[in-house]
Structures are given as C-alpha cells and as structure tokens.
Amino acid sequence: MRRISILSFAAVFVLAYQPGCHPKFQPTSLQYAAYDVNQQATDSAYIAFIKPYADKVGETMNNPVGELPLPLVKALPDGSLGNFMADAYLAMAREKFDPSAEVAYMNHGGIRLNQVQAGTLRRGTVYEVMPFDNLMVILKVKGSLLRQFLDHIAEEGGGGIAGVQMNIRDKKAINIRIKGQPLDTEATYTMVNSDYVVNGGGRFTGFKDLPAQKTGYLLRDAILDYCERYKAAGKPIPVSTEKRIVHEQP
Amino acid sequence: MSNRRTFIRQTGLAAASFLTAHPLLYAGSIESPHTTRLTILHTNDVHSRLEPFPMDGGSNAGRGGVAARAALIRKIRATEEHVLLLDAGDIFQGTPYFNIFKGEPELRAMQMMGYDAAVMGNHDFDAGIENFADQLSRHARFPIVMCNYDFRSTPMENRHVPHMVVRKGPLRIGITGVGIELQGLVPENLYGKTVYLDPVKAASEQADYLKTRKKCDMVICISHLGDKYDDNKVSDAVLARESENIDLILGGHTHRFFDAPRVYRNKAGEEVIVNQVGWAGLRLGRLDYAFSGAKSKILEKNQSLPIGKKEAE
Numbered sequence: 001m002r003r004i005s006i007l008s009f010a011a012v013f014v015l016a017y018q019p020g021c022h023p024k025f026q027p028t029s030l031q032y033a034a035y036d037v038n039q040q041a042t043d044s045a046y047i048a049f050i051k052p053y054a055d056k057v058g059e060t061m062n063n064p065v066g067e068l069p070l071p072l073v074k075a076l077p078d079g080s081l082g083n084f085m086a087d088a089y090l091a092m093a094r095e096k097f098d099p100s101a102e103v104a105y106m107n108h109g110g111i112r113l114n115q116v117q118a119g120t121l122r123r124g125t126v127y128e129v130m131p132f133d134n135l136m137v138i139l140k141v142k143g144s145l146l147r148q149f150l151d152h153i154a155e156e157g158g159g160g161i162a163g164v165q166m167n168i169r170d171k172k173a174i175n176i177r178i179k180g181q182p183l184d185t186e187a188t189y190t191m192v193n194s195d196y197v198v199n200g201g202g203r204f205t206g207f208k209d210l211p212a213q214k215t216g217y218l219l220r221d222a223i224l225d226y227c228e229r230y231k232a233a234g235k236p237i238p239v240s241t242e243k244r245i246v247h248e249q250p
Numbered sequence: 251m252s253n254r255r256t257f258i259r260q261t262g263l264a265a266a267s268f269l270t271a272h273p274l275l276y277a278g279s280i281e282s283p284h285t286t287r288l289t290i291l292h293t294n295d296v297h298s299r300l301e302p303f304p305m306d307g308g309s310n311a312g313r314g315g316v317a318a319r320a321a322l323i324r325k326i327r328a329t330e331e332h333v334l335l336l337d338a339g340d341i342f343q344g345t346p347y348f349n350i351f352k353g354e355p356e357l358r359a360m361q362m363m364g365y366d367a368a369v370m371g372n373h374d375f376d377a378g379i380e381n382f383a384d385q386l387s388r389h390a391r392f393p394i395v396m397c398n399y400d401f402r403s404t405p406m407e408n409r410h411v412p413h414m415v416v417r418k419g420p421l422r423i424g425i426t427g428v429g430i431e432l433q434g435l436v437p438e439n440l441y442g443k444t445v446y447l448d449p450v451k452a453a454s455e456q457a458d459y460l461k462t463r464k465k466c467d468m469v470i471c472i473s474h475l476g477d478k479y480d481d482n483k484v485s486d487a488v489l490a491r492e493s494e495n496i497d498l499i500l501g502g503h504t505h506r507f508f509d510a511p512r513v514y515r516n517k518a519g520e521e522v523i524v525n526q527v528g529w530a531g532l533r534l535g536r537l538d539y540a541f542s543g544a545k546s547k548i549l550e551k552n553q554s555l556p557i558g559k560k561e562a563e
C-alpha cells in the first residue's frame with residue numbers, strides 16, 4: 001500500500017517537473033447540493049446596496065392598480081393569467097384603436113410569473129408579469145391564416161387567448177370557434193397581437209409581411225389601463241377561469 | 251476593489267498550492283496526498299431578482315434575493331479554499347429594477363459577490379446589445395465567456411472572451427460558454443450583427459484547446475441553450491453527448507430545477523455532468539469536486555465518477 005503511494009508520488013513528481021508539463025489532476029468524486037436561498041441569513045451590505053434602487057422602484061411600483069378576486073395562474077393549454085392578459089389587450093385595442101377587434105393573443109413564454117396572488121394587484125407585479133416593452137399590433141387576418149396560427153399555438157401546447165375557443169388534438173387546433181361561431185377560412189378577422197410575435201418572435205412567420213396597424217402602445221400599458229378602468233369604477237379586476245383551449249383525449 | 255482582492259488572494263493561493271503539489275511535502279502523510287477540492291457555485295436565469303419575492307402568500311414568498319445569496323456564498327467561501335462562482339445567463343429582465351435601471355444593480359451585485367464568469371442569455375439582449383456592453387463596462391469586471399456568438403462589429407466585440415483559464419490551487423480550470431440561437435427568439439434590432447454559430451462545434455473546439463494546449467484539468471461550459479427539448483433542437487443534453495473534452499455543463503434558459511446533476515456520456519465515452527438551478531435566484535447550485543493527482547487514483551476513461559448528495563450542514 002505504502003509502496004504504491006510512494007510510487008505514485010514519484011510519478012507525479014516526474015510529471016510535475018517536466019518543463020512545460022502540468023501535473024494532471026482528475027476528478028475522483030463529486031458531491032452536489034442545491035441551497036434554497038431563504039432569508040435565514042442575509043448580508044446587510046447588500047441590503048444597504050439595494051436600498052437606493054429599491055426606494056426608487058418603490059416610488060411607483062408599489063402603487064395599487066386594482067383588486068383581484070381570484071389568483072391569476074399561468075398554465076397550459078390555458079390559464080387565468082393568460083386569459084386576463086389577452087382580455088386586457090382585446091378590451092384596450094377595442095377602446096383605443098379598433099372597435100372591430102375580436103381576437104387577442106398572449107404567448108405562453110412571454111408570461112413571466114407563474115402566479116399572481118388574489119388581493120391588491122400592484123404596478124410592479126404587472127411589470128413582473130409583462131416585463132417586455134412589446135408593442136400592440138393590430139392585424140387583419142384571413143381565416144385560413146388564423147387557422148395556421150392557432151395550429152402553431154396548439155403545437156406550442158396552448159397560450160393566452162381571447163375571443164377564441166378551440167380544442168387541441170395531435171398538436172393541431174380543431175373545433176375552432178370565434179365569438180361562438182365556427183372559424184370561416186374565407187372571412188377576415190381583426191386580431192390583437194404583439195410586435196414580438198408578429199415579427200416572428202414565437203417562430204410563427206405568417207404575419208411578418210402582413211399590413212399591420214402599429215399602435216406604439218405598450219402591451220404592459222394595456223394591462224395597466226385595463227386594470228385602471230375597473231379601479232376607477234370601484235370594481236374588481238375580472239378574472240376568467242373559463243377553459244378556452246382544451247386538450248382532446250384521443 | 252473586491253476584484254483586486256480576489257486576484258491577490260488567488261495569486262497567493264496559486265503559489266501556496268504549487269507547493270502543496272510538491273510530492274515530497276507529503277512524505278509524512280499518506281492520506282489522499284494529492285486531493286484538491288474545488289467548489290463550484292452556480293446560478294442561472296436570475297432575471298433581475300435583486301429582492302426576495304414579496305410576502306404575499308405565494309409559493310416563492312420570501313425566497314431569493316442578493317442579500318441572502320451573498321450570505322450563503324460568503325459562508326461557503328469562509329470554509330472552502332477554492333471556489334468558482336458562475337452564472338449561466340439571463341441576468342437581466344423580470345422585475346421593475348431592470349425596466350428602470352437597465353441592469354446596473356444586477357451587475358454590481360454580481361461584482362460584489364465575486365462572480366468569476368457568466369454567459370449571455372437571450373434576455374440579456376432585451377435592452378439592446380449596446381446596453382449590455384455598456385452596463386458591463388461600467389459595472390462588471392468578470393468576463394463574459396462566449397464561443398458561439400460571433401460578436402465582430404458589435405459592441406460586445408471587446409467585451410467577451412471565447413474561453414478562460416482559472417487557476418485554483420494546483421488546478422487549471424478551463425471555462426467556455428455557449429448561447430442560444432437568437433433568430434426567432436430575440437428581436438433582430440436587439441442583437442444587431444451578432445452571428446450565432448453551432449454551439450457543439452464551437453464549444454468542442456474551445457474544450458479541445460483548453461485540455462490539450464492549455465493543459466486544463468477540467469473544462470466547464472456555461473450554457474444558455476436549455477437542458478433538453480422534445481425535438482432535436484440543440485440543448486445541454488445534445489452538447490453533452492456530441493462534444494468531447496467538456497466535463498461539466500452549467501445550464502440555464504429552461505428554468506429547470508434539477509433534483510440532482512444529470513450524467514451523460516460524450517462522443518469518447520467519457521462522462522459529462524449537467525446541472526441547472528431553476529430561476530430567479532431561488533437556489534444556489536453547489537458542486538464539490540475532489541481532484542486527485544496520484545496516478546493510482548485516476549479513473550479510467552469509461553469509469554463512473556462517484557456522485558453523492560452533500561450532507562446538510
């Protein structure tokens with residue numbers, strides 16, 4: 001035992017002292033851990049460091065924008081958070097830009113919180129749900145193209161949608177109803193979307209060359225304004241748990 | 251300031267551990283004379299979460315935040331001699347801090363914690379590549395390691411390195427980094443002239459160089475590719491299986507909380523470890539590698555690295 005060790009020392013010695021040659025080390029075991037970052041211990045230097053930033057954030061971001069009667073949940077194929085965002089886009093597009101708007105979309109990957117608690121909704125939470133500076137775009141879309149887009153949503157497993165009900169079977173959209181009516185491939189629909197998605201950001205490229213109304217209106221502002229309407233009326237923010245997209249079992 | 255201190259500490263340790271590598275110093279002690287421990291700490295997709303989640307009754311309430319992460323890191327640094335701290339991208343975007351300050355407090359906090367390196371995630375482009383480069387030059391001194399983004403004629407051209415070698419005691423650790431395909435994910439006006447290159451090819455070239463030319467004992471690839479996908483899109487799993495000379499991939503993008511590091515076999519039949527720690531700074535990943543320089547202890551190529559969960563302290 002001892003002899004082997006001494007021999008191996010000698011081997012390392014030779015390796016280590018050959019000019020230009022680095023002694024080779026190799027991993028012999030691995031131990032892993034994943035620490036929960038909880039508040040058992042905090043470093044006060046960092047709290048002091050954040051404070052001026054936090055104060056500035058708090059000036060506006062703690063402001064209440066409305067009351068949620070139910071939690072908002074991000075889920076596939078749909079969920080109340082995606083419903084809420086798409087409802088807000090649709091309502092504000094109708095109010096501000098095009099009363100004929102009938103369909104609105106919020107891509108699942110762009111919803112950045114998994115859940116918002118019931119109770120007072122604060123401005124900062126809307127930023128966390130929708131941190132991106134994506135802009136509202138309004139499109140006139142032929143039914144056949146809308147169908148392709150809904151297939152793309154089905155392929156992705158779902159998303160936030162307003163004005164549409166559909167089922168997913170084999171990653172395809174079926175039984176599509178727009179405002180309760182079956183989708184007409186020849187009709188033209190008015191759709192509210194984000195510049196990100198229209199420009200191909202969700203890997204759907206069918207809208208890229210379509211004439212579009214670029215509103216310059218931030219989708220996050222659409223959410224904030226939508227909430228503001230209800231707050232001003234002294235009403236809670238509507239939360240829809242309606243199933244708009246349903247996975248069909250084969 | 252803290253960077254300089256780290257540098258001095260590392261240099262001092264490098265000198266000290268060169269001595270510890272000297273075999274004769276160990277003549278009296280037979281117990282694992284050439285074992286050196288390296289502690290790798292890692293985060294990914296912190297997404298501007300400087301403060302813990304608010305105490306609103308949600309499942310993440312009170313979790314995360316730089317003050318708690320820094321306390322954990324400091325505690326580990328107090329007991330471990332050789333620590334590497336790495337981030338796998340998406341430092342930016344997700345709280346109002348980013349909308350207001352464009353990444354300044356995120357990078358300053360990382361600088362204070364002594365991060366050794368990071369890669370760019372897709373959301374690090376969100377205020378434009380110019381902004382990322384600008385914030386880095388003002389607030390961060392740790393390198394951005396990227397080998398599969400051709401940054402020529404972009405503001406990142408002189409603000410990244412394709413690889414780096416970190417000395418930890420007698421160990422030479424090579425680090426490279428890869429990012430995800432930007433087209434269809436990041437608006438073109440935000441990434442500008444950045445050209446995405448095949449991450450498997452680019453990282454393998456860097457790893458080969460680090461192992462054979464730079465004599466690295468270990469090569470780490472920090473990655474923002476995502477852990478794995480249903481289709482054949484390139485991921486950490488694909489990178490692990492199709493590369494050579496990469497020992498460890500620290501991943502991100504898919505926000506996955508791994509229960510344990512995953513083990514793959516690469517093209518040469520050697521093991522590759524992949525790990526990821528969710529998002530929002532809710533967790534800090536820790537990997538403690540024991541290294542041996544003694545020939546008898548060196549594992550054969552096809553052998554498995556014994557992996558165990560670290561006992562809670």
Ligand SMILES: [Zn+2]
Binds near residue numbers: 295340373503504529
């Ligand atoms: Zn991310």
